[in-house]
Structure formats: structure tokens, C-alpha cells
Amino acid sequence: MQAYRAALLHCLADPREVGIERSYQYFEDGLLLVENGRIARIGAAAELLPGLPAGIGVVEYHDALIVPGFVDTHIHYPQLDVIASYGSQLLEWLETYTFPAEARFADPAHARAQARLFLAELLRNGTTTALVFATVHPQSVDAFFEEAQRLGLRMIAGKVLMDRNAPDELRDSAASGYVESCALIERWHGKGRLHYAVTPRFAPTSTPGQLDLAGRLLREYPGLYLHTHLSENRAEIDWVKELFPERRHYLDVYDHHRLLGERSVFAHGVHLCDDECRRLGESGSAVAFCPTSNLFLGSGLFDLARLEGHGVRVGLGTDVGGGTSFSQLQSLNEAYKVLQLQGQKLDPFKALYLATLGGARALYLDERIGNLQPGKDADFVVLDCKATPLLARRLEQARSLAERLFALMILGDDRAVRETFAAGRPVHRRDA
Template sequence: MKKITFLLLLSILSFPLLGSVTAYRGSILHFLEDPAQSRVLDESYQYIEDGLLVVANGKVKYVGEYQDIAHHYPEHWIKDYRGHLIMPGFIDTHIHYPQTEMVAAYGQQLLDWLEQYTFPTERKFADKKYARKISRTFLKQLISNGTTTALVFGTVHPQSVDALFHYAQKLNMRLIAGKVMMDRNAPDYLLDTPESSYEESKQLINKWHKKGRLLYAITPRFAPTSTPEQLRLAGKLKQEFPDTWIHTHLSENLDEIEWVKSLFPDRSSYTDVYHHYGLTSSRSVFAHAVHLEDEEYPLLSSSQSAIAFCPTSNLFLGSGLFNLKKAKDNKIRVGMGTDIGAGTSFSMFQTLNEAYKVTQLQKYPLSAFEGFYQATLGSARALSLENKIGNFTLNKEADFNVIKWAATDYQKFRMQFADELHERLFALMMLGNENNIKATFIAGKKAKLHRW
């Protein structure tokens, strides 16, 4: 241990003394494994009551006890957040930025909700100025809620993706997004064609993928709104650009599933539709998967595809209860998704609050340890980005939050009676909201939203 600390210290002190190194003092929590699948719970996470997180040039260079290393630093290098919790930034694995303005649209289930609210809203994004306006609001909401990485739907309009990436690049965010591909079963004003969706997506990939921290997701909305030819060309794009992502929806609603079966009668299941067209992979994320048939779990697992668990939207639209335990038992990676705007909050605290209720109804109460794992390292693994983000291991990108244990009078009162770590974390998970985010850091720099 002493040798490791010495080598880390040597690495840290080798940086020029020009402000490239900053250290953050506070209580630190991050995860090394899934607490629900670890044989020894204490080995799945690292919690340091008085810790120090050292960041150099946007990367993690040390995390450990304050007293072990603080004496090596000038006092002005250390930012003091004692009394707060420092955690990796939250990662949202499924969200629609164009739906920012329509959160809490009343009273429909999925298919009617799309027709009545979603499609008319997305029509507005043909106007690039409008797309830029909503992009700014959307990204500010992510940062205000401590979300530092997200997998994001645009609209069918290429300019919707241009606008989002433009501002995400200003923030230096690790963001994945893509243009919707949709050539049937939607209003004419939102339809593209198989050829235009292929060409426009390809142009966007060449323009934005791997530009800074930005990444591209090939994004067919869902199987019912794409013809077989469009899905074939989406698969062709994935073959041509294998390091891109696939982002779409799967088995959210029972009527939707029956619709898919009628549109693709030759396929054995909804998942098999995507698999047939080459859209399952280690970088494929399927939102919802609420009503999977038994044979779909092994197919998702063997193809190394991931699921985005979106509890607030599944409850809001009356879609059903996602079986988190069954997905994990089948070795399927699962991330958390707010699914704005069927989802009702940008807050990952509120998303985990609802996830607990969903799992509780299935007699699998979500622990706070598993919940915060799912919102950080678990979601990073679902996005195949665990080598870059998700925890504080050496040389990870330094995206993190400084969190207030209590942000309201009642939270302060409640925390007086929370003695153990899990009880404090669970109270935070159930009662927390954006007011608990004191500061959000992206690649080691505090996000300052007022500048743009």
C-alpha cells in the first residue's frame, strides 16, 4: 500500500505547479463492483469519511484518506468540502432532450401519448434556433441535477443533434446522442426515408463522433416507426462505424409489443427484430424492457446488450414494472434512465426513489448501495464507458458531484436519526433532489452554467 501511495504521489507531483492539480476534501463514496452481486459488501465500494480526491488535467490521480497525503499539498490546492459527500457524476442512460418542455403532460399511455404530445413537440426542432434554446435548458438541467453523462435522443432533424452537441462541447461533457430514424407510423412532418436517415446519420457521425468527449448513437426510435429497410441501413451504419452506439426502445408497453409482432411476423420476438438487423451489441442500449418474454433475456445477454431502467416514466405512463433482479440474474448490464419527458424528474435521486418502489413491489427492495452503484458505475458499464467514467479509480475522467447530505430543514432533521452509512444514503436516495447538488464538476472543472 505504501508503495502504491508513493507511486501515485510521484505521478501527482510530476505535474507543473501551474494550477493543473486540485484536491477536494470531503466524505468520498464510489463503487468498485455491484453491491448486489459482490460476495463481500464492503469490498464493492470505498467510503472515506475524511477523504481527499486529487485531480490533475481532468483525470483522477488519487483518492484516499486526507491525513495520508494532504501534507504534500499547498493549502491553496485543496478545496474544502467537509460535511459534504463527493461522488462520481450521475449517468443517465436514456433521455429525450426535445421532450424537456413537455414533462408532466397529462393522462395517456405510450402510443396515445406519442401522438398527442411527443410528435407535435418534436416538430418544433426543425428550427435550429429553437433546438439551441432547448439544448441550453436541457444541459443546464442535467448539470443542476448532477448528471455529467447522458445517452440522449434528438429528433428526426439533424439540426437537433447539431444544437445539442454544440453546447455539450462547450461544457466538455461526455455525451452520447443521435438523430432519430423514423420513416413510418408517424406524422408526415417527422418522417425521413431509409436513405436520408442513413446519409444524415453518417454525416453526423463524421462530424461529431469522438470530437472531444462527444460520442454518437445510431437511433431508430423503435421498431414500429422504422421499415425493415431503415433498420437494415441502421445495421449497415453500425457495421461501418462499429464504435458507435445503438439507442432505441424495447418492450415498454403491451400494445406496442403486439404492434411489433404484427409488423414483423417473421421474427420470434421484439428483441429478435433488432438482433436480426444487427442492432444488438456491447454498445446497444434498449430502454425499458418491461415486458420481455423469457427467451429475450438470453438473447440480450449473449449479444452483450444493455437495458436502461426508467422507473419514473414506466410508472407515469402505466407501462409496468421492470424486473431488475431477473435482468441481473441473466447477466444483462443495466443502467438508470430518467426518460424525460415521460419521466417526471431530471433528478437521479428521484429516479432511484421510484426505482426502489418498483423493485419493492416485486419483493426485491433496492438498497442505497445498489441504487447509487446503478446511477454511477452501473450506468457507466451499461454504456461500455467504465474504462473512462463511473468511479474514482486512477486516470478516470474526473466527473463528480459535491452533494449536501441535507438541503432542507426536514432532511436535516431526518439525518439526525441516521447513524449508519446505509441509513444516511437511503434517506438521501429517497428524499434528495436537485437542491442537494452543491456543485458539479466536469473533467475536473466546476460547471459554470451562467457563462452561456
């Protein structure tokens, strides 16, 4: 057992459902007890310290806030090297930057090196669970899971399925994609804290036959995820209409191939009609809100209120490398602005929910991660409230917890992450 003393903050429920005051728990001087990789107890330090067993070490953090590990519901690990490339629209971005970068993952050594760098960057930003695109190459998935397993992380990933409208070196076939996915699923799904996602890139790059086989994988292997893109860009939507003229709308393509359901996560969802929103809500599917990439690529503004009004589960995604930061604090900074432009407000406690428990709920992992409740995995982050002079000064002026939290999400970034823990183990120390 190990104890950690600092201010503690975590979400108990969605503020939209229970109200702000009942949605979180906060201890100004708190104690977090970890045992065998799980949260053992949480509470006020004054109450828990006297009852600690003899010999239990207490790590004290000053000017710090402990929160649950951040959850990223959409990100591309092969795009690490194209982040901050000069912007363009989505389809041009794929051809100019993404496809050439992904072709390099045919080399297992490159894949291993990138997996190490990518996961180190996630942890440096306090993200302990992510839903991750690999490439069409099976070795890209092996490299990612090997490194995630070494670090003891709860991660979800899968081989990209892409049998048309892509460079020759990045295409599989419907049959080979199915066979290679089966082998990867049997090798990795459920191993330690790892989960597998069936991953057709998006409808235009998979034939109907490949989408059928993707649905077959979901039925043959219970508990898998489905991870793909949906309605990110208007040119993309027009392309889908050309390729699937018999379908009513974009989501209907996936629905026809039986790809909607629990653990199906659709990235972006910027341009959805009411019927698509309703169907997503009814099916238990989730949508990843990726504000930095939607703004960077000029895709549009995500309508959070509309999707949640239809009961859609929403998580927060960075979408690196179209996204511009690994930091979920920076994602929340941009999310606030996206919603402001539409006359919607993003309360700081709702923001914390989206980055932690909301993301876990979108991934159907909220029984294991997402907050600091006893029995859950001990994935947590120590935030430094004096990470920069400006942040320290702003927090000194804050008159409430809500103000402090809002300042952290607007001014915070990787510099604010002092330590990151996964299953009770330190996996990143800023000052080490």
C-alpha cells in the same frame, strides 16, 4: 492540480457480484485530487494532505458528500417542454405530446435554446453523462453536441430514424436517414468527449429497410452506440407483432437486423420473455431501467433480478419527458418502490452503483467514468447533506452509512446537488 475535501463515496464493483462490503470505498474525511481533468488521487485527508505540493489549493466542503457524476442511460432532450403533461398510455403520449414538441426542432434556433436548457437541467441534477435522443432533424443533433462540447461533457446522442407511422414532418426515408447519419457521425463521433448513437425510435416507426441501414451504420463505423426502445408497453408489443408477424418476439426484430451487441442500449424492457433476456445477456447489450416514466405512463414494473440473472447490463434512465424528474436520486426513489412491489430489495449501495458505475458499465465507458478511481475523468458531484431541513434532520438520526445513503436517495433531489464538475471543471454551482 486542485484538491477537494469532504466525505467521499464511490463504487468499486457491482454488489451483486462481490457483496456489499467489497463494492464501495468510503472516506469520512476524504481528499480528492484532480489534475488536467482527471482524478489524480483519492484517500483519507489525514494521509494525503501532508504530501500535497506547495501551492495546491484545497476546497473544503462541510456537511457534504462527493460522489461520481450520475449517468443517465436513456433520456429525450426534445421532450423537455412536455414533462409533467397529463398522463396517458405510451402511444397516445407520443401522438399528443411528443411528436408536436419534436416538430419544433426543425428550427435550429429552437434546437440550440432547448439544448442549453436541457444540459443545464442535467447538470443541476448532477448528471454528467447521458445517452440522449434528439429528433429526426440533423440540426437537433448539431445543437446538442455543440453545447455539450462547449461544456466539456461526455455525452452520447444521435439523429432519430423514423420513416413510417409518424407525422409527415417527422419522417425521413431509409436513404436520407442513412446519409444524414453518416454526415453527423463523421462530424461528431469521437470529437472531444462526444459519442454517436444510431437511433431508430422503435421498431414500429422504421421500415425493415431502415433497420437494415441502421445495422449497416454500426458495422461501417466501429464504436458507435445503438439506442432505441424495447417492450415498454403491451399495446406497443402487440403493434410490433402486427408489423413483423414473421418474428418470434420484439427483440427478434432488432436481432434480425443485426442491431444487438456491445454498446446497444434498449430503453425500458418491461415486458420481456426469458429468450429475450437470455439473448440480451449473450450479446452484451444493455437495458435502461426507467422507473419514473414506467410508472407515470402505466407501462409496468421492471424486473431487475430477472434481467441481471441473465447477465444483462442494466443502467438507470430518467426518460424525460415521459419520466417525471431529471434527478437520478428521484429515479432511485421510484426504483426502490418498483422493486418493493415485486418482493425485490434495492440496497442503497446497489442503487448508487446503478446511477454511477453500473450506468458507465452499461455504456462500456467504465474505464473512463463511473467512479473516482485515479486516471478516470474528473466527473463528480458535491451533495449537500443539509439541503433541506427534513434531509438534515433525517441524516442526523442515521446510524450507518447505508442509512445516510438511503435517506439521500429517498429525500434528495436537485436541491441536494451543491456543485457539479465535468473533467475537473465546475459546470454547475447551486448557489452561484
